[in-house]
Amino acid sequence: MTATTSAATPVRTRFAPSPTGYLHLGGARTALFSWAYARRFGGTFILRIEDTDLERSTPEAVQAIIEGMQWLGLAHDEGPFYQMKRMERYREVVGQMLQAGTAYHCYCSPEEVEAMRERQRAAGDKPRYDGTWRPEAGKTLPAIPADRKPVVRFKNPIDGDVTWNDVVKGPITISNRELDDLVIARPDGTPTYNFCVVVDDWDMKITHVIRGDDHVNNTPRQINILRALGGTLPEYGHVPMILGADGEKLSKRHGAVSVMDYPAQGYLPEAMLNYLARLGWSHGDDEVFSMEQFCAWFDLDHLTKAPAQFNPEKLNWLNNHYIKLADNARLAGLVRPLLEKDGAVFDGAPDLAGVIGLLKDRANTLNEIAAAALMFYRQPAPEAALVEQHITDAIKPALAEFAQRCATVDWTKEALAPMIKEVLAAHKLKMPQLAMPLRLIVAGQLQTPAIDAVLQLFGREVVVVRLQAYL
């Protein structure tokens, strides 16, 4: 499909999750594709909550989906529409179909349907509804059993095929002989899943249905019902599932699969979006791009047919990239709660944005930044054995001179670096012989970024007070 085909009718896409759990990566990716497609063509992106499975749907899951979409910044233009609030509409359409003769009442009991299937299986046939109650010209229907409420079945065409040109998978043809007369309303009048989807896509004037390929089997049924209603068929695109790095279907075993686990693990939404955008779609060799760029590029022609593999290293790489680009004050707002959880004390401590500026280049996640930043926000408590090893009597005169010069040196790393070198030269020491004790004394640990930058951030007062304790 090309941009020009869609330009005639305004593009309307939808994300239609069933609220039975968290928003998982696969769902987020279809949402992203639907959203981007609408953005690209100045169209409308609709959020529809398919909550008719009362046993499995929960308000918490609705909340989790909405939160996940908000975190990713995938704003919908219409909705959220809840299917449970549209029951009247579905009943109305069932009534219209009964009247038009495109649907009919079937009085078979569940036991009769099961027995029918058993017989067919025994005869080596594919089990399907045998059409007992299907009205045909010149056919006499059985007598209606007393006290039995009927289901409503869709009168699926008997002959011919259903064909659609799937924008991801290419042409797909299913014979109508493969398709049953689907139950569209249960004995209590509640509509069934495939039927609600069709009425919604029809009413909401959806032009492009982009969804997971676990729905391919539903599509010919939905197309037949939509045709019976006289609706215009949308384009369908079925996106392959996401596999774990081991080639198995992505599951909890592979770590986080809920989108909202990612902010908790220190990922930025722009990294996740960029990552998901490339998972099953490509634009040449481009790996790193903004959402603005993505929305300008995104098309359905470059969706990949093969399942995409989730690669945590690549996500980390992108996250590091976006952490480096991000404003330090924004990162500070995200890292601060993580530090607070670890008991950080901010009073009199270095400015967090400055600390982040020093640490972020090497960090894959915000949690890594928080772990590395903690030394600035707690009292140092170096291990006794390390103190004994590094802060020897032989070093103390150099430390004393360093402390003394701290009083007057310009408190910038540019001034601190040569001052440290002068102290080293005066005492005939090598860099680590002074840098390691300084790290232990000031930060409480041996691993820190460059000592001059670390000292600058801690500030003159803190450094001098901590040094005095050792002299």
Ligand code: GLU
């Ligand atoms: N509610 C379905 C699901 O969560 C999606 C239906 C659709 O996109 O047509 O899998």
